[in-house]
Amino acid sequence: MRTFVAAADAGRFQDAATDLSVTQQAVSKRIAGLEKSLGVRLFTRTARGAKLTVDGQAFLPHARDLLRAAARAAASVRPGRRALRVDVIGRRLAPADVVRDFHRAHPGIGLDVVTLFDADAAVAAVRSGDIDASFRAVTMPGRQLPDDVAAVRAFDEPVQLLTGPAHPLADAGAVTPERLAGRRIWMPGIVPGTEWAAYYDDLAAAFGLTIEVTGPDFGTEPLLDTLAGSDSLATFVGEQTRLSAPAGHGLRRIAVRDPAPVYPHSLVWHRDNPHPALAALREHLRCGRFAHSAPGTWTPAWA
Amino acid sequence: MRTFVAAADAGRFQDAATDLSVTQQAVSKRIAGLEKSLGVRLFTRTARGAKLTVDGQAFLPHARDLLRAAARAAASVRPGRRALRVDVIGRRLAPADVVRDFHRAHPGIGLDVVTLFDADAAVAAVRSGDIDASFRAVTMPGRQLPDDVAAVRAFDEPVQLLTGPAHPLADAGAVTPERLAGRRIWMPGIVPGTEWAAYYDDLAAAFGLTIEVTGPDFGTEPLLDTLAGSDSLATFVGEQTRLSAPAGHGLRRIAVRDPAPVYPHSLVWHRDNPHPALAALREHLRCGRFAHSAPGTWTPAWA
DNA sequence: GCCACCGCACAACCACCGGTTGTGCGGTTA
DNA sequence: TAACCGCACAACCGGTGGTTGTGCGGTGGC
Known part of the structure; x- marks a missing residue:
């Protein structure tokens, strides 16, 4: 691909070869191989060089796209100046939506989303x-953030x-937490010691709920x-959580109010990180349309 | 890249190897080579397979992008179902703008722009x-379109x-064609017999202009x-023509009015071409915001 | 707690891909 | 018409990238 683009730009295999520090014959063989694999002729060979065919002209921008994609891919793992790398707790949960929203607001900022253990x-x-x-709720009790790590309450997500x-x-439009007392709230997969466990432990204690975390x-x-x-x-479940097929199961989402428990998502970053996009992300969270804690909501005391 | 994506999807080099019809050792060597060339570790090898590292997670979407770009590039020259391929007379002239506008209106439609001789x-x-x-003004006199080729007047571009x-x-805000009689209009590079030559010949004859096409x-x-x-x-020069550096030269564009000569760009296509995007392009031209001939404009009689 | 198993890495080997040099051919130019 | 320019073909060869064979570490069953 690189040879093709070089040859198209130079207009002569010879010049492309010197640009690429190979012989003219190597360029000729590369182009011939590409043409063979594609099944079309990309250049018309003339006595004064090589000009693109119609197929070659159509192919050229795609070849440039490919080289750009390769450069972006290589840059994404190059230490130093690279795209902003953000950890979200799950691609279908609210933090992923926040990152998507940020990406829409700043399309020029390179962004890589990962999910850590x-x-x-x-x-x-x-x-x-x-x-x-x-995006992790690292404000849970018993956890002390190192001095060089900063965290802010990013946004609150209502729990349904x-x-x-x-x-x-x-068929209830909404319920109060008190009405849930005594009912079976089943949340398998909550690992003890994590921020989720701490949150739901506090929620259960505050309203006398019984949450079953048993079962694999x-x-x-x-x-x-x-x-x-x-x-x-x-x-x-979080208000913004996307389920696989909620309609297919006939599942119902019921709002919880008076007070409405909200999950305090927070953003964690390194104080010395100079990445300009990091400042943009923090600014986006500060000024964004994401609801912060309001009257009538409940959060754990440690939030 | 394909091996990396396959291994990331499968979660095991073994499974990726069977998917790719190679041995597990080949996959291992490919991944190791990619990691070496990138300078980072992409997988953490465990006893139950291989999981992506943070770098690997960040790299994965870029790798997918690259494969998509490769697929698009290959499809752009595959005979049969491919993107709409449109010929424009020059990337800086009005037809290219029309194609760009069409692309903005229909971002989903694949489009390849070429320029024929x-x-x-x-x-x-x-x-x-x-x-x-x-996009060619093939309506010029003496040229007879074959029966299987159709053409419509696409849009008119004012000449400045x-x-x-x-x-x-x-410093004239606008001039009439009559005021240009006797002045030197210099247009080198106009090849006799082309549609441009026919247009300016007619324009010169209609208003008594003297157009010099001499000079290489x-x-x-x-x-x-x-x-x-x-x-x-x-x-x-066409109203929408982009010049390389108009401001740097101190050049002036002066409108021509009463009547305003307009250049009749037309669209040519094959009657039997079933490409759905072709119908969309024709519809876009029919309903678009591009000025058609209006009162007070001049076009050659053959337009 | 031991052992079998599973999955990846390393070693040795080998075919073929992709580079080089040398040369021929067609087309443009003086 | 002859010299020149640029690309293609041929022969050659080193290194890449595949294979088979084997070792090793972690996991899970009994």
């Missing part, structure tokens, strides 16, 4: 410079109840299946 | 299927006068230089 790995990666920022169609609350996590699909077929099980 | 080559390419459409700052008309064509740069330094030379 847990909050500890995220903080370590932020400290080491492997990533530039992370998810039930099957046969659940007693399925078989993934979201079986969870939703079980939920859809049960008349007593319910689970909590 | 002359109108004859364009018609031949349209007949052979090498291109799907061409281009002069240096010392020209007597430099050294390209637009020397033309603009000569024009900028002359107090008697002027040339015609």
Whole structure:
């Protein structure tokens, strides 16, 4: 591809060869090979050089696109000046939407989204410079952030109840946390010690809920299946969380109000990170349309 | 790249190897080579397979982009279902703007822009299927379109006068064609027999202008230089034509009115071409914002 | 807790890809 | 008409990239 673009720009295989520091014969063989693999002629050979055919003209911008993509790919892992690398807890959860929104607002800023194993790995990666920022609720109790790591409350996401169609609350427009006392809230896969566990522990304690974290996590699909077929099980889910096929299961999302529990997503970054896009991201969060904690909402005391 | 994406998707080099019909050792060597050339580790090897590192996660979408670009490039020259291929007479002239505008209106439609040697080559390419459409003024006298080729008047582009700052008309807001009688209109590079020659011949005859087509064509740069330094030379230029550096030369564009000569760009295509995007392009031209001939404009009788 | 198994890496080997030099041919130019 | 320019073909050869064979470490069953 590089040889093709060079030859198209130079107009002569000879000049392209000197540009690429190879012989003219090598360029000729490369172009011939490319033409053979594509099945079309890309150049018309003349006595004064080589001119693009119609196919070659159509191919050229795509070849340039490919070289640009290759350059971007190489730059994405080059230490030093590279795209902003942000860790989100899951591609279908609210932080991913925030990053998408940021990308729409600043299309020119290169952005790479990754997902680390847990909050500890995220903080370590932020400290080491492997990533530039992370959306993790690292404000949970017992966790002390290192001095060189900063965190701000980024945005609050309301928590909703998810039930099957046969659940007693399925047709309730909204419920209060108190009405959930005594009901079975089932949240398999919550790993003890993580920020999620701390949040739901506090939520349960505050309103007298009983949250079952028992049972192995078989993934979201079986969870939703079980939920859809049960008349007593319910689970909590973030308002912006996209489920795989909510309509197919007949699942219901029920708002929780008075007070509305919100999950405090926060942004973590390294104080010394000079990446200009990091400042833009923080500014975007500060001025964005994302709801911050308001009257009538509930968050854990440590938030 | 393909191996990297396959390994990332499969989560195991072994499975990726079977997908690619090579041995596990080959995949291992390919990944190792890619990692060496990039200078970073892309996978963490575990006993149960290989998981992406942070760098690998960041690299993956770029690798997918690259493969998509490669697929698009290959498709651009594959006979059969491919992007709409349109011939424009020059990337800086009005037809190119029309194509750009069409692309903005229909971002999903693949589009390849090429420039053929002359109108004859364009018609031949349209007949052979090498291109799907061409913006050429093939309505000139003496040229008979084949039966299987259709053409419509696509849009009219006003013709302007281009002069240096010392020209007597430099500060005129607009001129009539009659006022140009006797002045030197210099248009080198107009090849006799082409549609441009026919147009300006008719224009000269209609208003008694004297158009000099003498002199070799050294390209637009020397033309603009000569024009900028002359107090008697002027040339015609399309209203939408982008010049290389008009401000740097102090050149003036002067509208021509009462009547305003307009150049009749037309679209040529093959009657049997079933490409759906071709219909979209024709519809775009029919309903677009491009001025068609209006009262007070002049076109050749054959237009 | 031991052992079998699974998956990746390293070593040796080899075919072929892709580079080089040398040469021929067609077309343009003086 | 002859010299020149630029690309293609031929022969040659080194290195890349594939294969088979094997070792090693971590996981999971019994």
